[in-house]
Amino acid sequence: MSPSPTVAPAIELIGIDKKFGAVHANKNINLTVAKGSIHGIIGENGAGKSTLMSILYGFYQADGGAIRINGKDTVIHDSQAAITAGIGMVHQHFMLVENFSVLENVILGVEGGALLGRGVSDARSALKRLEADYGLEVDPDAIIEELPVGLQQRVEILKALYRGAEILILDEPTGVLTPAEADHLFRILGVLRDQGKTIILITHKLREIMAITDTVSVMRRGEMVATRQTSGTTVEELAELMVGRRVLLRVEKGPAAPSDVVLSVRNLTVKDGRGVTMVDNVSFDVRAGEVVGIAGVAGNGQSELLEAITGIRKPASGEIFIHGQSVTGLDAARLRTLGLGHIPEDRHHMGLVLGFEESENSILGYHREGRYGRGPLLDLDACRDDAKAKIEKYDIRPPNCRLKTANFSGGNQQKIVVAREIEHDPALLVVGQPTRGVDIGAIEFIHRRLIAMRDAGKAVLLVSVELDEIRSLSDRILVMFAGHVVGEKTPDTGEQTLGLMMAGIAA
């Protein structure tokens, strides 16, 4: 449906400019978003997408420029003002109180009076209404930390709608979702648009842009370089606009030459914190020179399997061997000395300390090594030189190893982790969601590095909810369902077949 031209655009950004010290994150950005449309924004990691949205949401103040909402000049000096102007935001990293219920999170900050009673029951019926209108089912009494990410995200959307949002900003909403969850989200967004809401969608997945947006804008290095009608463009054109060169959207690799077994898992059973069995009697091998992919819908035990192999969680029973040596129950530090590298699924909780300088994170887990200082001492110069080399090689932006890690864009944070783990040249690399939140140029780069690891005779174990990624990188695919490995397939197996196995329907 195309918006009528007489209606003022929902959002007009005029000449928005923003600097963080030496980093020019937004350069004179102009953007017009029509009312009742879904507008995609794409761009490389660090291009300035999140910054621009944070300005619109009042989280940062622009150094220059103006914002017009529904044709009216609007000053948005904090997020409260944004909410008043009808803008809601679902952040790249959720902002929920983990041990509160859904309902409590939704009303947080808008409780309505000092006593909770009235507000809560009002909110409950309001939630019911939103659920019915937009297909946003979620149990209002569920505790956030017990919900899968897909539902947590729904809570974020509910929060925004409950506050009366007419304009909804979603920053990389599908980064953490399974394909099915993503589809569901897009259906919800479609309904929202049809009811007249305006949506801005930031994503790295061009497929999603093509599937759901009406218009798409491309950012590169702080500038808005192009805006296109989605129907009039192609994935290839967008990729080129984003990166400034042609991008190979497929992984090129020769046949694998597997040799000795590096990782061997035998009858492994792993329980989660509540004592529920998440991995049930699983056995498999990974050989030097091959990539083994584990496919599965999130929550079927892949995370716990990775945690057990990488020394983060003690298995309940079974054994793990690296190069034939039993390593069951060893901690991550010992495992690293035995040649394990680990790119964790959740970079914010595990892979990085966000308050540290970049250079400090580039040694995390390897900090005891002699090259980072003699004996007990930490040699900061050595750490920084090392970090600078990785920044250069992996094109981490901005190239400043003294910058606080939290101030890097999401994709660049991921590159910090990937660089650290690959550069330590492990014999066995265990990888969870390596390209989550990473732009297509960087995906291409990371995929190449992983294949290069394989070709150099390393063993790679890969877990990803991106079926495409699993299929294009793996030499063998193990499908996990409900804690079991339900089958092993070759990478040319059709998406359909794998999908059915992942759903526990076929084996």
Added chain:
Amino acid sequence: MSTASVPLPNWITYGLMPFLNLVVAFLISGVVVWFIGESPLEAVKLLLQGALGNGEGIGFTLYYATNFIFTGLSVAVAYHAGLFNIGSEGQAYVGGLGAALASLALDHYVPWYVTMPFAVIGAAIFGAAWALIPAWLQAKRGSHIVITTIMFNFIGAAMMVYLLVHVLIVPGKMAPETRVFLEGGQLPKLDWLIAMFGGKIGAAPFNVSFLIALFMCVVVWALIWRTKFGYEIRTLGASPTAAIYAGIPYVKTVILTMLISGGLAGMMALNPVLGASARLQVEFVGGAGFVGIAVSLMGRSHPIGIVLAAILFGVLYQGGDALSFDMPKITRDMIVVIQGLVVLFAGALEYMFRPAIVRVWQRFGKA
């Protein structure tokens, strides 16, 4: 979402904000003083004069500050690992035993500078020992360190009284204290340091412990920011899950950190026991352990901040004494109230003005 994660330049976070907090604490104190019918301006003048007006005042101020530097460092080291050590008070108290034993054993035979290293080590070992059980309980059993260290403050106090009354007391004397150490068991005054600035130290007990405290500031700084263990401490404090990911051993890190924290608290005893009274007395710590919490908070757990905050509290202690002497209406208790206000604003409410400052900064700061 609010202003909480909007970045501010360092000079605001570490300079302007503590300063504003301090100003507010003093303004409210001023109102209190005015209420009881004294002139606030006069009171400030007396306070500053008492604390900094002459060599003796400065000596006292720095004497108190020395205590607070040790306990502030103690709290800070634990804090970097995400541990809240409320037990510096008790650790310092027990540390006094270690220091005193060294002096009692050696003062007949050797000069002070030979005794000193033994006393330092004794104080540190005894203080560390007093932190060991809470540390172990936290690391192995998950008993909360705040609770256990508070309990150990009480146990420590009871134990020290018992020892002083029944074991260490000089036979035939009434006072629960050890014998007076000979010169070989004392730390000399820093009269020459005050004299360098043209002052006279008078009766102030300002002594060599101050230099030890400054030295420990450097040691703590190097430990936290220039060693691999310090890196592990900071990782654990900033992100326990990242620490597991990196294979940083939780039990070992928690216990070692608390031993260091307890050791620093124990060393505080050098100042009053070997430096001031030349004997071990009951309750010589006098709340310095708790002030250390405020000093560490206010000093943002950094040695430089801790030294500045410790001197501020030294001024309040010494100046407060002088003030209650000159203005009888302002009692000792009033001084405690004023100190409490500073703790409240500079420590507990340290971020109170942040949202407002962020707003002003966003609107005008970058022009």
